[in-house]
Amino acid sequence: MAKEKTQNVGTKENERLFHYEILGIILLILSMLAIAKMGLIGKYLMLTVKVLFGDWYFLIFLLISTILTIHINQKN
Numbered sequence: 454m455a456k457e458k459t460q461n462v463g464t465k466e467n468e469r470l471f472h473y474e475i476l477g478i479i480l481l482i483l484s485m486l487a488i489a490k491m492g493l494i495g496k497y498l499m500l501t502v503k504v505l506f507g508d509w510y511f512l513i514f515l516l517i518s519t520i521l522t523i524h525i526n527q528k529n
Contacts, residue, residue, distance in 0.1 A: 474525070477521045477524060477525055478525075480517060480521055481517075481518060481521045481522070481525075483498060484514045484517045484518045484521075485518065486498065487499045487502065487514050488511070488514045488515070488518070499514075502514070
């Protein structure tokens with residue numbers, strides 16, 4: 454009998470895509486927490502970015518949120 458061919462390339466690519474989507478969702482949630490200053494994580498994340506980027510820290514979170522939203526919408 455002939456052996457069946459397996460497609461390992463497709464599963465690895467789908468797995469990598471899945472990891473990028475999960476990472477994007479996590480970053481989007483963190484940026485939303487920081488924008489709204491929700492809870493302890495949001496407060497300290499906002500303060501950390503404010504120390505790094507100064508008074509324009511709010512635009513960094515908006516930029517991250519916008520880029521991730523566009524990226525997620527393009528995949529669908």
